[in-house]
Amino acid sequence: MDDLRLLREMRAEVPDPGPEWLVPARARLLRRVRAWHLPRFGRRLLLAGALGGAASVVIATRPHEPGGVVRPATVRLDSATVLRQAAEVAESRPRRAVPRPDQWHYTRTLDKQANDDSGTTQEGWIRYDGKQTAGYGEDGRMHVSDVPPDPGDDDLSPQQYDAKLRRLPTDPDDLLAHVSGDRHWIDLPVEEGVKKNVEPPDARAFRVIFLYLERHVVMPPKLEGAMFRALMRIPHVVVDKDVADAAGRRGLGIRFDWGADPGTLSYHILDPRTYRYLGSRMVWVRDEYVEGDSTPAFRAGSVWATALLASGIVDRPGRRL
Amino acid sequence: MIPEAPPDRVDDAELIQRSRRDPEAFADLFDRHASALHRYVARRLGASLADDVVSDTFLAAFRKRERYDPAQPDARPWLYGIAANLIGRHRRTEIRFYRALVRTGVDEVAEPYADRVNQRVSAQSAQRGLAKALAGLSAGDRDVLLLVAWADLTYEEVARALDIPVGTVRSRLHRARAKTRAALGGDDPSATSEEPLHG
Numbered sequence: 001m002d003d004l005r006l007l008r009e010m011r012a013e014v015p016d017p018g019p020e021w022l023v024p025a026r027a028r029l030l031r032r033v034r035a036w037h038l039p040r041f042g043r044r045l046l047l048a049g050a051l052g053g054a055a056s057v058v059i060a061t062r063p064h065e066p067g068g069v070v071r072p073a074t075v076r077l078d079s080a081t082v083l084r085q086a087a088e089v090a091e092s093r094p095r096r097a098v099p100r101p102d103q104w105h106y107t108r109t110l111d112k113q114a115n116d117d118s119g120t121t122q123e124g125w126i127r128y129d130g131k132q133t134a135g136y137g138e139d140g141r142m143h144v145s146d147v148p149p150d151p152g153d154d155d156l157s158p159q160q161y162d163a164k165l166r167r168l169p170t171d172p173d174d175l176l177a178h179v180s181g182d183r184h185w186i187d188l189p190v191e192e193g194v195k196k197n198v199e200p201p202d203a204r205a206f207r208v209i210f211l212y213l214e215r216h217v218v219m220p221p222k223l224e225g226a227m228f229r230a231l232m233r234i235p236h237v238v239v240d241k242d243v244a245d246a247a248g249r250r251g252l253g254i255r256f257d258w259g260a261d262p263g264t265l266s267y268h269i270l271d272p273r274t275y276r277y278l279g280s281r282m283v284w285v286r287d288e289y290v291e292g293d294s295t296p297a298f299r300a301g302s303v304w305a306t307a308l309l310a311s312g313i314v315d316r317p318g319r320r321l
Numbered sequence: 322m323i324p325e326a327p328p329d330r331v332d333d334a335e336l337i338q339r340s341r342r343d344p345e346a347f348a349d350l351f352d353r354h355a356s357a358l359h360r361y362v363a364r365r366l367g368a369s370l371a372d373d374v375v376s377d378t379f380l381a382a383f384r385k386r387e388r389y390d391p392a393q394p395d396a397r398p399w400l401y402g403i404a405a406n407l408i409g410r411h412r413r414t415e416i417r418f419y420r421a422l423v424r425t426g427v428d429e430v431a432e433p434y435a436d437r438v439n440q441r442v443s444a445q446s447a448q449r450g451l452a453k454a455l456a457g458l459s460a461g462d463r464d465v466l467l468l469v470a471w472a473d474l475t476y477e478e479v480a481r482a483l484d485i486p487v488g489t490v491r492s493r494l495h496r497a498r499a500k501t502r503a504a505l506g507g508d509d510p511s512a513t514s515e516e517p518l519h520g
Binding site: 007008010013014015022025028032113297 | 340341342344345347348351352355356357359360363364368371372375376379380383384385387388428430431434435447448451452466469470471498501502505
């Protein structure tokens with residue numbers, strides 16, 4: 001009797017998955033890896049809520065293991081003072097012209113993953129109306145590609161971001177209510193078959209405000225001031241001094257404090273004089289394991305940092321700032 | 322976003338390496354392996370759990386991609402190893418399916434596709450014997466047996482997938498097959514000697 005042959009025939013009728021699973025599953029994976037990495041700067045922040053749910057499936061921390069905890073030394077600042085100052089500086093900025101739809105938003109970023117010393121510089125162009133993206137390929141040539149519409153995506157074109165910003169209230173309380181309850185950032189992105197995380201309204205307000213601060217092209221000065229004043233009204237917003245981005249630039253590290261025992265600390269970093277967005281820094285406080293592994297995927301003390309090196313409008317893809 | 326220039330085939334290690342700079346390259350790894358992995362997991366847990374397990378496997382793999390051994394051109398052992406951990410979370414479900422098959426003769430996992438092949442009468446009793454054996458194996462023995470029988474991995478690949486020595490693969494497989502044969506009713510100790518894998 002050939003037990004292996006019989007076993008190979010058992011359930012042999014189970015087929016390969018069809019396109020009804022493969023196509024959306026591939027799209028979802030792409031969305032998640034883009035969110036995790038960042039072909040466009042800050043993409044992962046948009047998905048932080050959705051990703052939290054996905055990642056929690058496979059990530060387990062072992063809080064009781066000795067030596068697995070590193071708490072970075074930080075100097076905490078009075079957040080109200082810092083944010084009020086930021087609001088005043090922002091409100092005094094000059095107004096900027098609205099770009100034409102055929103102009104391009106150029107960004108250059110530096111991404112330093114936890115296991116990577118040198119970091120990766122990426123640059124890219126997206127048409128202001130979002131219809132095309134452009135970048136230099138591995139062959140050194142410029143590639144321009146059309147962006148297919150993805151109605152389930154939460155990301156917006158630069159033009160859509162700016163249009164959204166122009167509609168936002170500039171009263172800090174109204175603004176806070178708006179960013180806490182905006183269905184766009186609650187319902188999207190659509191991920192078929194994935195349970196949505198319920199994000200606390202405070203955390204969502206924090207996330208969305210920094211999304212706007214990071215990704216805007218044209219930010220009305222009064223609105224930017226209101227954003228900092230709205231941040232003052234969100235509980236658990238912490239400001240630490242001298243937090244470095246991926247390029248080593250030190251600034252004000254602002255984070256939402258999730259409470260007693262976070263696995264990581266995630267900062268948005270602002271320039272200490274201009275209060276413009278510099279980058280982000282995530283610090284692992286505890287060893288983080290991918291389930292089933294005996295060695296941590298990320299050791300306590302690991303850092304993942306980004307830096308927004310350039311962001312602005314140019315006339316043609318290939319032009320830099 | 323940016324169209325890749327030449328479609329010439331690179332190995333998995335190269336793809337994973339590439340995905341460190343260009344995360345979208347990871348979708349190519351999905352195209353290569355998701356179907357077969359899904360079928361393997363579906364044979365153990367049913368299609369609907371397989372949907373989740375395979376999705377989570379690729380996401381976990383992406384997060385661990387910087388630790389992939391670039392000397393391994395084939396990523397299957399790595400992916401099946403990650404999947405093995407996730408499958409392990411559903412051990413009760415897996416065993417419940419085997420036990421139901423033993424009890425009722427109906428296999429809930431294969432039932433939805435029953436019209437795809439000619440049901441062979443002789444297979445019926447064998448199925449129940451196999452299910453009985455599979456339900457009774459330790460998790461480690463079952464992983465080895467099914468990676469060989471259903472995922473077509475070699476001993477060396479199973480060893481890499483489960484991060485155990487090849488000798489352990491041999492001994493687990495030996496033990497698992499002895500139990501399987503016993504459950505099938507042909508308890509012939511001489512038949513437990515090693516057999517060629519793809520014979």
